[in-house]
Amino acid sequence: NAGVTQTPKFRVLKTGQSMTLLCAQDMNHEYMYWYRQDPGMGLRLIHYSVGEGTTAKGEVPDGYNVSRLKKQNFLLGLESAAPSQTSVYFCASSRGLAVYEQYFGPGTRLTVT
Amino acid sequence: GIQVEQSPPDLILQEGANSTLRCNFSDSVNNLQWFHQNPWGQLINLFYIPSGTKQNGRLSATTVATERYSLLYISSSQTTDSGVYFCAVLNAGGTSYGKLTFGQGTILTVHP
Numbered sequence: 001n002a003g004v005t006q007t008p009k010f011r012v013l014k015t016g017q018s019m020t021l022l023c024a025q026d027m028n029h030e031y032m033y034w035y036r037q038d039p040g041m042g043l044r045l046i047h048y049s050v051g052e053g054t055t056a057k058g059e060v061p062d063g064y065n066v067s068r069l070k071k072q073n074f075l076l077g078l079e080s081a082a083p084s085q086t087s088v089y090f091c092a093s094s095r096g097l098a099v100y101e102q103y104f105g106p107g108t109r110l111t112v113t
Numbered sequence: 114g115i116q117v118e119q120s121p122p123d124l125i126l127q128e129g130a131n132s133t134l135r136c137n138f139s140d141s142v143n144n145l146q147w148f149h150q151n152p153w154g155q156l157i158n159l160f161y162i163p164s165g166t167k168q169n170g171r172l173s174a175t176t177v178a179t180e181r182y183s184l185l186y187i188s189s190s191q192t193t194d195s196g197v198y199f200c201a202v203l204n205a206g207g208t209s210y211g212k213l214t215f216g217q218g219t220i221l222t223v224h225p
Contacts (some may be wrong), residue, residue: 012196031214042117042215058212088154099143100159102213107154 002026003072004105006091012111013081021076021108023091030086032074033058033102034066036087043090047072050097115140116202119216126190126223134185134219136200142171145176146213147185151196157172159185159198197221 004025005043013019035043045058049068049073063085065077074093076080078085117140130207136145147159160167160174160182165173171190176183187194198218201213 003150035213040217042217043213044211044215048212081173090156099163101144101146103158104148104156107156111153 002094004091004103006089006105006108008108008110009106012113013078013113015082018077018079019081020078021089021110023076023093023105024072025074025091025093026072027095027103027105028071028094029093029095030071031097031100031101032068033066033092034056034074034096035090035092036078037090037107038087046063046076050111075099077112080090081110083112084105086110086112115142115214117200117202117214117216118199119198119219123216124127124222126197126221128191128223128225130162130188130223131162131188131220134187134198134200134221136183136185136202136216138181138183138202140181140204142181142202143180144213145183145217146201147174147183148199148201148219149194149196150199156199164169181201187221190221192225195221195223198213 011091033048034046047066052071055066092102094100094102118137148179149157164178171188173186201215
């Protein structure tokens with residue numbers, strides 16, 4: 001039982017390049033989330049999904065797109081990377097929305113030059 | 114939106130010492146979690162504790178929801194306890210859509 005996994009662990013992009021971050025969970029959770037963490041700060045929600053085939057915007061969605069084609073996977077895409085997107089990205093999942101514990105992946109460290 | 118304040122911002126201890134970290138929040142919550150972010154950046158779930166008291170080994174936590182605060186106790190601290198401790202809450206009302214709001218964290222350093 002791996003929990004929540006993320007690939008890749010590290011990535012360096014040039015401004016304008018695109019990439020996709022993959023999150024996978026094996027806990028059969030309905031809800032999945034993408035957060036970003038900037039230096040000296042807590043995490044902020046980018047996008048979330050309440051089930052297979054659904055996505056919605058979070059607190060800081062601009063510049064990102066997401067897809068949830070399979071229940072166990074949640075993809076985060078950057079179509080044209082900008083230096084402001086340099087951050088550590090965390091994926092999380094939970095069984096339900098409000099009163100359920102969220103479990104986090106190990107994070108992806110992204111640098112955009 | 115809901116505000117989350119953690120104190121102290123920094124804490125330096127000698128191995129073996131005890132400590133208390135505090136989390137204040139500005140509104141009713143459905144969910145409160147404590148995390149430890151280790152020096153490698155990994156977020157470790159410590160407690161899911163919207164109310165009441167829980168213990169796990171040397172760590173325990175208490176949330177008094179009516180007074181809008183939570184406390185994390187670390188006893189007999191070890192160097193491996195070093196890192197950042199985050200409190201995160203989910204607002205009970207409004208359109209919080211599952212978004213955990215994180216505090217700024219407490220940076221704990223334990224010296225041997």
